[in-house]
Amino acid sequence: MKAKYANFAKKATALVLVGAVLTGSVFARPKKAKNVKIGVLVSDVSGEEALGFRAYYEKYIASAYNVTFKYTEQLTNAEEEKSAIEKFAAQGCKAIISLSSSDRVTQLQTCSDYKLYYAIASGMLEDDQYEQYKNNPYFVGQIGPSMETEFQAGLEMGRYFAAKGVKSVSIYGAFIPNPMHVYRTAGVLIGLGATYGGTNDKNAVVGQLFGDSRVNVAKISSPKVAIKSYFQGFGETTTDELNAAIQAKPDAFLSVGMATTFFTSQLNAAGIEFSDIDSFTSGNGKAMKDGKLVYLAGKYSSSIGPIFAAVINAVNGNSIRDKGNAISLSQNYLVAKNYADFDKFYTSDSGSSPIFDKSKLDSVIGSNVSYEAFKSLVENN
């Protein structure tokens, strides 16, 4: 009898010990962080800059943090943007990062309706729109070139070629009503020393470009640099329009966006120096090293890292606010005027070691991150 009870006691003790170990290990195991889904709205799916941004998010950020990025196809209007946000909400996304600019206000309102956090990457609302919505708790913020920065980018480009002594240019771009292209074009015209509709005031020129819904070459007066031709868009007539621009034999071809995607080979073949506002990609590097690309204003692919950090903070309940308002920080363009500059920018933001790498982003992700610290990170890199 005594042996029977002893045997039972041994088995019971063993069971209790095993149970304790198992229970302890369950409680000791760290809780697995839930994967956060973030929807990304895009209007450009093919350009080098867009692909660079996407590679940064999907290959670097997604592997470094427990997030999944869900991308849209090419969005071409406000209805598609709204519909995309609604789909993302149904798929369990917690936030939306926008790289599409058909109607950002509607995007923000839709996100608010579905209780999704909303942020703008590589762009900004118009100033009055920001003032109207900066208190919205679902508006995380906007980090990108401000309209003033876009204007300055165009201005510096125009001034560069004017100082170079070019006597004639062809201009490409200004996909009106895309505001960043309009501000860039206004900057290019003013930088070249031209007036538009009799004025070289930034706001007046921008207003006229929006009002005209195009660049009216007849309204350009340029005493020092002749504007040989202007065209925008990429449709059935573009080949002929580019031909006309090249046949006009300008000293330079100034583009406010996408020329390096579409026209590099033709401009190289024609021997015409050209410029663009794009990004630092291998293709552009080749054009600058071996071709006629002489001026490139660009962004780092990882420049959209900080806005991701702000978004993930908001999702985790650690929103960073600027005195209660959504973040609004401007990022400047970097300018390469030769291959050495280009290579410096290109290699410093490579795929596996981007400028905004995990260590930098971790310094502003978490609780108790101040707005000043966040701002300092963005502005010093």
Add this chain to the structure above:
Amino acid sequence: MNMNFYKRVLGTVVIPLVFLLVLLFICQINGRVMIANQVSFTNFVIYAAIIMITTIALSINLNSGRFDFSLGSIAVLSSVISSKISYALLGQSAASAFIMFILSMVIGGLLGFISGRLYNFLRIPPIITSLGVTLIYEGITYTITSGKYLMAEVQTASMSAFISNWVNIAVIVLVVLAVIIYIFNLSKFGAEYRALKNGQKVAVNTGIKEVPNAIWCYVICGILMGIVGFLNAGRNMTINGGALNFGSISIMFTAFLPMFIGGFIGRYSNEYIGYLLAGICMSLLNSTFAVFANEITASMQSIINALLLVVFLIYLNNEGKIVNLFTFRWLRRN
């Protein structure tokens, strides 16, 4: 030469002549030149070829009641695959453009065959099948290109040399025209095609096999769109690999007006020569749009194209009344 001959000649040339005279006049009064140089002329020839061949491809199936949305996606996918292969094998070699051209036709034919077999296998309306095929081919294109524009594969010296010589394009146009006229107007296949088009039940009852005829039509359309894909790649020096959700179907809609114009001209001469002349008309219009691009935006160009289509359709549907009106036949009757 009897009056019938003159009527046939007039009927054939009246529309292209009107297009040419009106557009030249518009350019002249505005101090513009429609086709200013050799490069402009080459671009004109290329665009005319693209429109003609696309219209022929659209009409082959559409005239048999098979609406095919997948033409654009076949053009893009065939050019993507052929450019990748030719660039991988030959790089900057002088023969790479020619090899890409041949491959584009072969792959286009294969894609058309798959499309045709799917239509036959699923036995659902061809418009539905073609929508699905379009999405599949666009998806494959996106996967191969990662959504990027293909540039290096297309921007070769060989392609530049090939596409910058209008004679090469003219030869393509003439050969395509000759082959298509032979196949559809002179061969047994063409006779069976016409019989099926005009009365399918009767034709099948007489022993004509509908399925092989339909599938061969899809193959021929695929080959033609392979040529279009090659020409588009050469013209733009890029291929957009990122078009999804029917982004590729717009090329099909550019062929509607030329198809109706070609059909009208076909009453007086030959339908396929009509498509060539219609392609020339559309290319003249495109060249004029390019000259006025700063005044006529892309959206206005689309509206003008749509208006021309509507006006022409109104004319076709009321041709008798309009002819009576302008020849005062109604007055003589009264």
